[in-house]
Amino acid sequence: MAWELTDDLESFMTVAEAHLRSRPVEHTVLLTLVETLRRRGLTAYGKEAPVFGAWRDHNGVVSGVLLQTPPHPVLFGEVPPSAVTDAVNAFGGRSLPGVNLPVPLVDLFVGPWVARTGATPGVRMRTRLYRLSALESPSGSTRPGESGDRALLLGWVRDFLADIGESVEDVEAVVDDALADGVVTLGLAAGAPTSMVMRTLPSAGVVRIRYVFTPVALRGRGYAGAATAAACAAALADGASEVVLFTDLDNPTSNGLYQRLGFRPVQDRTVVTFG
Template identity: 45%
Template sequence: MSWITTHDLDAFTAAAGPCLRAEPAAHTVLLTVTASLDAAGLDRYGGGTPEFGWWRAPDGRVAGAYVATPPYPLLLSRMPDAAAVELAELLAAGPLPVSGVNAGQAAAEAFAGAWTARTGAAGTVEERHRLYRLGELVPPDPAPPGRARPATEEDRDLLVAWTREFAAESGGGAGDPARAVADRLAYGGATLWEDGGRPVSYAGLTRTVAGMARVAPVYTPPPLRRRGYAAAVTAAVSRAAPATGALDVLLFTDLANPTSNALYRRLGYEPVEDHVVISFDG
C-alpha cells in the first residue's frame, strides 16, 4: 500500500482516472477540477503548483486519490481509512501547504483525525454540503417572467461581479473570478435568466466528464431574490445539460441553507451523499 505523488496532470489522469470515473457522482469535484486544469492551464485556480496523488491497495488497484490546488482545501476521493491516515502522515512530512480538506464525510473525517493527531493542528468544520442528483426535472410552476439565454462575452463584466459576490457570500471560491468566468464562457458553461431584457440570475454548468456535469454556481443578487429566478435558471440549465452528454446532472447545497435544499428537491433533485469542508489552524 502506498501513495504516489506528482505534479504531472497527465500521469495522474492515466493512473487515477479509471478509479474516479467509475464513480463520477462521488468524485464530481475532482473530475471537474482536473478537467478545468487540463483545459485552462495548471494556474486555473491561482496559488501554487497543483499536486496530485493516488493510492494503491494491496491488490494493486488504485483505491484513493487527491488533488491539491493551494491555497484551497485538499480534495479527496473516496478511500479506505488506512489510505487517509497514510496520506496525512505523508503530507505532514512534506512541503505541500494543507489548509484544510474537502471530501465526502467519511474520507474528510478520517484524514482530519489523522492530520490533527500528527500535527496538533485543530480542525474546524467550515461547511457541510449535500450532493444531489437530478431525477425527473420538475420545472417551477408558475414560472417567473422572463427567459433563459446563454451568456456571451458581452456579459463578462456582470458575470465577474456576480462570481465575486457569490464567492464572498458563500465563503468559497474558484480562484480569480475573471479567470473562472473566462473558463466558463470558453465552453458555454454560463446561463442567464433575463426578465424584461435585464439579467436577473445566473447558473453555471461544469464541463461534462465521465457522463456527469454539475450545476455551479447559482446566484441571484439579493434585491432580486424570492421571485423564482434561481429556480427558473437552474431548471433551464438542468434541462439543457443532457445535450452536453451528461447522464448525471448534479449540484451541491449548503446544509445550513434550508431554502436552497427545499428548492432543489422541488425541481427533482435527490440526495446522494454529504460532504464536509474542514479547515486546519496554523
C-alpha cells in the same frame, strides 16, 4: 498499500483516470478540476503546484484519489478508510490548510492529523451532493449568456464567491471560459437578467451545476429556480447522462429549492480547516 503523490498531472491521470471515471458522480469536482488545470495550466487555482495522489490497494489497484490545489484544502475522492489513515503519513512534513472528505471518513484524518501537528481544526462547510432524478421545470423566462453579459457576470461571480467565503485566482478566466463554452444561463424579468447559473462541460457524462446566484434585492421570486431548471434541460439536451450539484447544508432555502426541481441526495461531505 500506499499513496503515490506527484505534481505531474499526466502521470497521475495515467494511473488514476480509470478510478475517477468509475464513479463520475462522486468524482465530479475532481474530474473538472483536472480538466481546468489542463486547460489553464497548473497555476489556475494558485501559485503553488498542485498535489495529485493515487492510493493502491494490496492488489496494486488504484482505489483512492486526492487532489490539492494550494492554498485550498485537500480534496479526497472515493477512498477506503485505510487510505484516509495512510494519507496522514503521506502528508507528513507538509503544511495543510484543510481537508474535504465524505462525512464518515472525516475523523479518520482529522484526529490523527491534529495529534501529529497540534493544528486547531474547524468546520468550514458542510455540503451535500445531489443528483438530478426527474426534472421539474418551474415557470420563468431564461436565455443563454452572451458576450455582452461579460461585465455583469464578472460582478455576479465575485458577489457569489463573497457570499460563500471562497476565492478564485482568476474570475475573468472563469467567466470567459463559461461564455466560450456556452454554459451560462440567465434568469429574466421583463427581458432583464435577474439570476445566473453556470454549468460544467460534461466529464465522463456528468454535468455539474454551479455559480447559482441572484442579487439580494431579487431573491425569493423564483428566478434562480427557473434558471437552474433551464441549465439542467440544456445539459440533458447536450447529451449529459447525469446532472449534479452541491449545496451548503446550512442553507435550507437552496436545499429545498433543488429537491423541488427533482434533485436527490447522494453524499454529504465536510470541509475542515486547520488553524
